[in-house]
Amino acid sequence: xxxxxxxxxxxxxxxxxxxxxxxxxxxxxxxxxxxxxxxxxxxxxxxxxxxxxxxxxxxxxxxxxxxxxxxxxxxxxxxxxxxxxxxxxxxxxxxxxxxxxxxxxxxxxxxxxxxxxxxxxxxxxxxxxxxxxxxxxxxxxxxxxxxxxxxxxxxxxxxxxxxxxxxxxxxxxxxxxxxxxxxxxxxxxxxxxxxxxxxxxxxxxxxxxxxxxxxxxxxxx
Amino acid sequence: xxxxxxxxxxxxxxxxxxxxxxxxxxxxxxxxxxxxxxxxxxxxxxxxxxxxxxxxxxxxxxxxxxxxxxxxxxxxxxxxxxxxxxxxxxxxxxxxxxxxxxxxxxxxxxxxxxxxxxxxxxxxxxxxxxxxxxxxxxxxxxxxxxxxxxxxxxxxxxxxxxxxxxxxxxxxxxxxxxxxxxxxxxxxxxxxxxxxxxxxxxxxxxxxxxxxxxxxxxxxxxxxxxxxxxxxxxxxxxxxxxxxxxxxxxxxxxxxxxxxxxxxxxxxxxxxxxxxxxxxxxxxxxxxxxxxxxxxxxxxxxxxxxxxxxxxxxxxxxxxxxxxxxxxxxxxxxxxxxxxxxxxxxxxxxxxxxxxxxxxxxxxxxxxxxxxxxxxxxxxxxxxxxxxxxxxxxxxxxxxxxxxxxxxxxxxxxx
Numbered sequence: 001x002x003x004x005x006x007x008x009x010x011x012x013x014x015x016x017x018x019x020x021x022x023x024x025x026x027x028x029x030x031x032x033x034x035x036x037x038x039x040x041x042x043x044x045x046x047x048x049x050x051x052x053x054x055x056x057x058x059x060x061x062x063x064x065x066x067x068x069x070x071x072x073x074x075x076x077x078x079x080x081x082x083x084x085x086x087x088x089x090x091x092x093x094x095x096x097x098x099x100x101x102x103x104x105x106x107x108x109x110x111x112x113x114x115x116x117x118x119x120x121x122x123x124x125x126x127x128x129x130x131x132x133x134x135x136x137x138x139x140x141x142x143x144x145x146x147x148x149x150x151x152x153x154x155x156x157x158x159x160x161x162x163x164x165x166x167x168x169x170x171x172x173x174x175x176x177x178x179x180x181x182x183x184x185x186x187x188x189x190x191x192x193x194x195x196x197x198x199x200x201x202x203x204x205x206x207x208x209x210x211x212x213x214x215x216x217x218x219x220x221x
Numbered sequence: 222x223x224x225x226x227x228x229x230x231x232x233x234x235x236x237x238x239x240x241x242x243x244x245x246x247x248x249x250x251x252x253x254x255x256x257x258x259x260x261x262x263x264x265x266x267x268x269x270x271x272x273x274x275x276x277x278x279x280x281x282x283x284x285x286x287x288x289x290x291x292x293x294x295x296x297x298x299x300x301x302x303x304x305x306x307x308x309x310x311x312x313x314x315x316x317x318x319x320x321x322x323x324x325x326x327x328x329x330x331x332x333x334x335x336x337x338x339x340x341x342x343x344x345x346x347x348x349x350x351x352x353x354x355x356x357x358x359x360x361x362x363x364x365x366x367x368x369x370x371x372x373x374x375x376x377x378x379x380x381x382x383x384x385x386x387x388x389x390x391x392x393x394x395x396x397x398x399x400x401x402x403x404x405x406x407x408x409x410x411x412x413x414x415x416x417x418x419x420x421x422x423x424x425x426x427x428x429x430x431x432x433x434x435x436x437x438x439x440x441x442x443x444x445x446x447x448x449x450x451x452x453x454x455x456x457x458x459x460x461x462x463x464x465x466x467x468x469x470x471x472x473x474x475x476x477x478x479x480x481x482x483x484x485x486x487x488x489x490x491x492x493x494x495x496x497x498x499x500x501x502x503x504x505x506x507x508x509x510x511x512x513x514x515x516x517x518x519x520x521x522x523x524x525x526x527x528x529x530x531x532x533x534x535x536x537x538x539x540x541x542x543x544x545x546x547x548x549x550x551x552x553x554x555x556x557x558x559x560x561x562x563x564x565x566x567x568x569x570x571x572x573x574x575x576x577x578x579x580x581x582x583x584x585x586x587x588x589x590x591x592x593x594x595x596x597x598x599x600x601x602x603x604x605x606x607x608x609x610x611x612x613x614x615x616x617x618x619x620x621x622x623x624x625x626x627x628x629x630x631x632x633x634x635x636x
Contacts (some may be wrong), residue, residue: 007318049628052544052632054543054627054628055626055627056543074548074549075550078543078546078547078548078549078551079546079548081543081544081545081546082545082546083546086545087544087545087632093537093540093541093631094541095229095537095538095541097228097229097233097236098228098229098232102228106541106542106545107545107546109547110545110546110547110551111546115224154545158545170479213407
């Protein structure tokens with residue numbers, strides 16, 4: 001599902017060159033739940049951004065669901081993100097001005113779909129994460145765990161093949177963290193979704209299919 | 222998608238009350254001024270009753286006479302004799318009228334003094350101008366020739382002098398003489414200088430000698446209106462007028478040159494403003510357009526600044542939208558729609574304010590019989606201009622926002 005070969009990412013400023021990733025090769029199979037671990041600054045988030053087409057590598061190739069994306073322009077990349085990828089962020093990144101259900105609808109806005117269908121799918125996604133009773137609430141009225149569940153509903157509403165989660169349990173207590181992990185695992189099991197999750201939490205990572213470790217931008221296993 | 226954008230726009234407006242106030246104030250105030258100014262222009266220059274035939278009417282008002290010593294006389298200085306001899310004798314216009322400008326006098330009723338403006342006119346005056354008669358009708362050429370003691374008054378004078386009841390066949394005392402009222406017309410604004418007055422008398426009642434061969438007339442000055450059968454005849458009329466001016470003999474001997482032309486009302490007004498007797502409307506129009514553009518640029522720059530300054534605040538939303546499939550251009554569309562939305566709200570506020578302000582100006586009595594109206598043509602033109610600038614002020618910040626790298630945006634704008 002995801003193939004990365006010889007990925008290198010260098011950040012350049014006027015005076016400094018920082019190597020964020022180097023020689024990263026990674027194959028993630030369809031329906032695999034992969035954890036990426038490593039200390040802060042090891043390049044985990046950069047890797048996730050590159051897989052998610054939010055950032056481009058300085059060199060190397062990426063194949064996502066059979067598509068070589070290296071030469072794609074903004075519009076085409078946006079289309080692939082919309083159709084194939086769902087994101088879950090550590091700090092949720094919900095739009096505070098929109099209700100829960102409107103937040104969940106965001107990925108569907110960029111698809112040709114009627115408002116009615118959009119609403120039905122958003123409500124179904126919220127049901128999957130157990131938030132049917134909170135659809136009209138606003139993010140500020142929810143707990144951290146509930147917000148993350150909204151973010152997961154937003155990530156799965158478009159039924160993407162890949163979900164990229166950047167420390168989804170990082171801001172939650174262990175009970176909430178386990179709840180979120182259970183939801184993610186059920187997505188893999190029930191829908192065959194491929195998940196790449198960045199985490200600092202070893203016990204959480206151990207519950208996934210595989211762990212990839214990064215140190216100073218390189219794979220160490 | 223559209224509904225979602227509007228929801229966000231409304232939320233943003235509600236969340237940032239100061240920003241909303243500044244933006245809406247800028248937009249609605251600008252539109253308000255535009256509407257009021259265009260309403261004034263329309264009221265002054267547009268084809269409104271009784272000047273409904275402006276498109277085929279030329280006027281002769283301002284001019285310049287040069288003396289043999291090099292001096293210049295200018296303004297509405299020409300005499301009734303000049304108009305009768307050189308203008309009324311023209312062949313190409315369908316109807317030619319000459320009349321005096323208005324001048325103030327007083328009438329008394331029950332020992333109470335009323336100020337009124339009086340104008341001396343010929344019978345053709347009533348044929349060129351399309352007055353709305355509330356009672357009676359105009360005087361004819363025979364009554365003018367016979368110096369008949371008849372008068373036409375406006376509604377306001379009827380209200381003052383006859384307490385609003387029917388005035389036809391009643392008597393109005395002016396300059397110590399009794400005049401029989403034969404018609405009452407709707408009030409005409411002071412801004413419509415050609416038809417304006419409170420009281421219209423046959424021109425033969427003037428104390429001036431209408432036949433005295435002199436180029437310069439007395440105060441308050443005289444003017445002519447030339448009605449063409451068709452507006453395509455206007456160039457022909459202008460040419461004939463210019464030809465007539467070449468025939469002029471200078472009876473006083475002290476004048477050597479005359480500069481005067483037949484002009485449209487807008488041209489005449491421009492010449493009056495610019496104190497020039499040959500200028501076209503273009504300079505004044507260009508000046509007005511430049512001024513209006515500059516005026517519209519103020520809220521535009523203001524909006525651009527405000528929009529740019531809130532980029533950082535909405536960067537997380539931009540990042541999320543990008544991550545979930547919005548292309549840069551889709552985001553440009555979203556922010557432009559938001560800007561158009563706020564401009565439309567500003568437009569609606571400006572209509573309400575304009576109705577109130579126009580009413581206040583009309584009722585203030587600053588200008589006699591002023592009747593400014595909210596013309597929807599004026600409103601739509603203003604709205605289109607405001608929308609154009611709304612788009613302009615939205616596109617640059619939206620473009621800047623949309624180019625933000627998604628990772629940077631998700632970090633809250635910090636790269």
